[in-house]
Amino acid sequence: MHQTHSAALEINLLHANQEGADHNRSHFNSWGITCLNIMSSPGAGKTTLLERTLSVLTSELKIAVIEGDMNTELDANRLRQYGIPVIAINTGRSCHLDSQMVAGGIHQLENKHNPTELDLVLVENVGNLVCPAEFEVGEHFKVALLSITEGEDKPLKYPIMFQAADCLLITKIDLSPYLDTDINHIVANVRQMNPGVKIIPFSAKTDEGLDTWCDWVKTQVKSNYHLDIKGTK
Numbered sequence: 001m002h003q004t005h006s007a008a009l010e011i012n013l014l015h016a017n018q019e020g021a022d023h024n025r026s027h028f029n030s031w032g033i034t035c036l037n038i039m040s041s042p043g044a045g046k047t048t049l050l051e052r053t054l055s056v057l058t059s060e061l062k063i064a065v066i067e068g069d070m071n072t073e074l075d076a077n078r079l080r081q082y083g084i085p086v087i088a089i090n091t092g093r094s095c096h097l098d099s100q101m102v103a104g105g106i107h108q109l110e111n112k113h114n115p116t117e118l119d120l121v122l123v124e125n126v127g128n129l130v131c132p133a134e135f136e137v138g139e140h141f142k143v144a145l146l147s148i149t150e151g152e153d154k155p156l157k158y159p160i161m162f163q164a165a166d167c168l169l170i171t172k173i174d175l176s177p178y179l180d181t182d183i184n185h186i187v188a189n190v191r192q193m194n195p196g197v198k199i200i201p202f203s204a205k206t207d208e209g210l211d212t213w214c215d216w217v218k219t220q221v222k223s224n225y226h227l228d229i230k231g232t233k
């Protein structure tokens with residue numbers, strides 16, 4: 001009885017969230033923006049990935065960030081140094097961004113900046129491998145990060161995130177010499193959950209994988225609106 005009630009509540013919650021996500025995506029589509037939802041457990045390297053990404057891609061794409069954080073603007077302030085619009089959203093007690101929170105961010109972008117000039121919105125979700133995978137925010141593509149310090153078994157233990165991802169970065173691979181973790185084992189476990197996902201080993205220390213990642217991002221932006229990148233807007 002209790003289970004049925006909570007299952008119904010969850011379905012209603014996800015249904016309402018989906019309507020909000022569709023609303024957000026229709027904004028992005030009308031402005032010609034591609035949106036990526038960046039997700040991982042706390043500290044896997046989302047903000048560091050965004051820093052490296054902005055250092056390369058701001059010369060080619062007009063980018064804004066929506067930065068989800070439970071309680072601070074620490075990550076938002078790190079990214080503001082790149083001179084791009086960064087909208088900070090504090091989620092308070094919520095362990096994930098939902099589509100309504102992101103709608104607030106999108107409407108701020110609309111009011112303070114000219115969204116039709118943007119090509120790409122990067123959403124950094126709250127650090128959590130569980131519910132961010134289920135709460136769409138209006139993204140076109142989902143990106144998951146798994147750092148090699150987290151262990152090979154995580155794709156099997158947290159399947160929804162790994163099944164939902166369009167691209168998976170295995171981060172902090174510069175630490176590999178100091179760990180027993182087997183990257184091939186991580187890849188095999190990810191493939192078991194999601195055979196078609198793009199997998200990119202990445203290090204923000206050595207920039208290994210950075211070009212492959214930036215190429216993947218540009219390909220998604222291009223294919224989403226059939227654009228020639230640079231000077232198309």
Ligand SMILES: Nc1nc2c(ncn2[C@@H]2O[C@H](COP(=O)(O)OP(=O)(O)OP(=O)(O)O)[C@@H](O)[C@H]2O)c(=O)[nH]1
Nearest residue numbers: 041042043044045046047048127171172203204205
């Ligand atoms: N060695 C190594 N450390 C890294 C790498 N990427 C990130 N880190 C470190 O990992 C820590 C967490 O990185 P963040 O980018 O803040 O991680 P995050 O996923 O944004 O964290 P939350 O937003 O709190 O969930 C920092 O101390 C980074 O310097 C990497 O490629 N190699």
Ligand SMILES: [Mg+2]
Nearest residue numbers: 046047075124
């Ligand atoms: Mg962060």
Ligand SMILES: [Zn+2]
Nearest residue numbers: 094095096131
């Ligand atoms: Zn949550």
Ligand SMILES: [Zn+2]
Nearest residue numbers: 023027103107
């Ligand atoms: Zn709206």
